Amino acid sequence: MREITVLGAGVVGMTSAYELARKGFAVTIVDAAASPAEAGASFGNGSQLSYFYTDAMASPSMAASLPKYLLGRDPAFRLEVILSPRFLEWGLRFLANSTQARFERNTIDVLKLAMHSRKEFAELSGRIAFDHSRTGKLNLYSSKEGVEKARQLSDLKNRFGADQAMLTPDEAIAREPALAHYGHSFVGALWSPYDESGDSHLFCLGLRSILESDFGVQFKFNTRIIGINAKSGRLTSLTTEEGEIPCSKAVLCLGSWTAPIARSAGVHVPIWPVQGYSMTVAATAHAPSSNITDVSRKTVFCRIGNRLRVAGLADIRRENVGFRKDRFSTLFETARGILPKAGQYDEEVSAWTGSRPVTPNSQPIVGRSKVNGLLLNCGHGTLGWTLSMATAKVLAESAVNSISGS
Numbered sequence: 001m002r003e004i005t006v007l008g009a010g011v012v013g014m015t016s017a018y019e020l021a022r023k024g025f026a027v028t029i030v031d032a033a034a035s036p037a038e039a040g041a042s043f044g045n046g047s048q049l050s051y052f053y054t055d056a057m058a059s060p061s062m063a064a065s066l067p068k069y070l071l072g073r074d075p076a077f078r079l080e081v082i083l084s085p086r087f088l089e090w091g092l093r094f095l096a097n098s099t100q101a102r103f104e105r106n107t108i109d110v111l112k113l114a115m116h117s118r119k120e121f122a123e124l125s126g127r128i129a130f131d132h133s134r135t136g137k138l139n140l141y142s143s144k145e146g147v148e149k150a151r152q153l154s155d156l157k158n159r160f161g162a163d164q165a166m167l168t169p170d171e172a173i174a175r176e177p178a179l180a181h182y183g184h185s186f187v188g189a190l191w192s193p194y195d196e197s198g199d200s201h202l203f204c205l206g207l208r209s210i211l212e213s214d215f216g217v218q219f220k221f222n223t224r225i226i227g228i229n230a231k232s233g234r235l236t237s238l239t240t241e242e243g244e245i246p247c248s249k250a251v252l253c254l255g256s257w258t259a260p261i262a263r264s265a266g267v268h269v270p271i272w273p274v275q276g277y278s279m280t281v282a283a284t285a286h287a288p289s290s291n292i293t294d295v296s297r298k299t300v301f302c303r304i305g306n307r308l309r310v311a312g313l314a315d316i317r318r319e320n321v322g323f324r325k326d327r328f329s330t331l332f333e334t335a336r337g338i339l340p341k342a343g344q345y346d347e348e349v350s351a352w353t354g355s356r357p358v359t360p361n362s363q364p365i366v367g368r369s370k371v372n373g374l375l376l377n378c379g380h381g382t383l384g385w386t387l388s389m390a391t392a393k394v395l396a397e398s399a400v401n402s403i404s405g406s
């Protein structure tokens with residue numbers, strides 16, 4: 001049997017393992033944490049299966065806002081001055097993707113990938129309990145200019161079957177009564193009927209059972225990878241804190257930790273961590289049933305079972321600074337200001353932080369690397385949960401081809 005090692009047990013590593021096992025590979029997953037999706041972005045993200053809100057991060061309006069972010073004038077976004085050649089290269093490529101033409105192309109390329117993912121999720125979702133819900137999504141805009149821009153982009157997306165519609169505030173409240181308690185004012189809401197939600201951590205735990213019972217996938221948890229070794233351009237082994245693991249075929253799925261580990265094998269991946277926060281509280285009777293995104297405050301609300309998950313903030317920093325109380329408070333107060341009645345904010349609050357592995361064009365990096373035997377499935381940015389099933393499929397195809405081609 002063909003053996004392959006998957007590095008990382010976040011949602012991207014877990015779905016990669018699933019598709020590889022279905023192709024007949026004997027899969028071993030290695031992760032530093034004690035269980036799947038425990039330590040990375042797949043644990044506490046915004047929970048949205050955002051198949052049609054695939055807007056690339058690099059855009060003309062983002063580029064125009066950079067001075068505001070640098071000066072700390074937008075509570076949702078922070079940008080530090082980072083004097084590193086790697087950041088400079090990433091930043092310049094990000095800026096090059098900020099033209100209107102590139103923004104639209106990147107958004108549509110990711111939309112196509114997301115539509116593929118939607119089909120794959122539909123097949124698997126019945127086998128896993130992950131608080132899955134198909135209740136659509138509303139994006140709220142507080143300015144006429146925002147509405148106009150969103151309408152233009154939705155015209156483009158509708159050519160690909162998005163079926164999005166711009167609603168007036170009254171129409172939006174009729175569709176989602178929780179918006180009657182919205183704490184600010186909005187002038188329009190974009191309705192995406194096919195967007196879904198679900199808890200990616202629960203999904204990964206359920207997928208682990210399938211991987212073990214149906215395919216005999218092996219897990220090596222509590223095993224931190226320090227480096228990847230190659231000889232004459234071919235993958236030979238992994239160095240871990242637990243010792244050397246020989247392997248001739250592997251997939252790199254380490255989310256925002258990917259770049260430094262890839263560099264140990266001489267592979268360059270343009271990924272920069274963009275840190276965000278989430279909070280989870282008990283949902284009330286006034287919690288929305290659809291996913292809600294307050295676009296100007298860059299905050300998403302999602303009901304998962306009887307819980308309300310709120311996620312937001314995007315901090316680009318020199319290094320991972322871990323959990324910062326002041327940044328979490330910003331999210332907490334913003335959430336309470338937007339939908340004050342939706343959650344039991346004064347009861348138990350689960351606070352979390354994690355980083356999105358962002359590429360300059362917001363597209364994941366999937367397929368072969370320059371090291372023979374080392375494949376990549378990384379850089380899923382703001383949409384890794386949404387895109388994971390599609391990129392796993394593409395990766396598995398690439399693994400099969402790389403065997404027949406090697």
Ligand SMILES: Cc1cc2nc3c(=O)[nH]c(=O)nc-3n(C[C@H](O)[C@H](O)[C@H](O)COP(=O)(O)OP(=O)(O)OC[C@H]3O[C@@H](n4cnc5c(N)ncnc54)[C@H](O)[C@@H]3O)c2cc1C
Pocket residue numbers: 007008009010011012013030031032033036037038039040041042043044045046047048049050223224225226253254255256257261274275276277278311312353354355356357378379380381382383384385386387
């Ligand atoms: C605040 C926030 C909100 C988000 N909201 C959404 C959303 O609503 N919808 C959506 O689709 N996406 C969302 N995302 C993005 C999504 O969560 C990520 O793109 C996705 O989880 C990335 O998955 P991954 O498996 O690549 O990485 P991760 O989930 O980060 O997994 C990486 C794994 O690698 C392991 N690891 C790291 N270093 C090592 C090492 N040296 N050795 C061994 N193991 C190691 C970690 O333990 C971890 O298990 C959000 C992200 C954030 C931060």
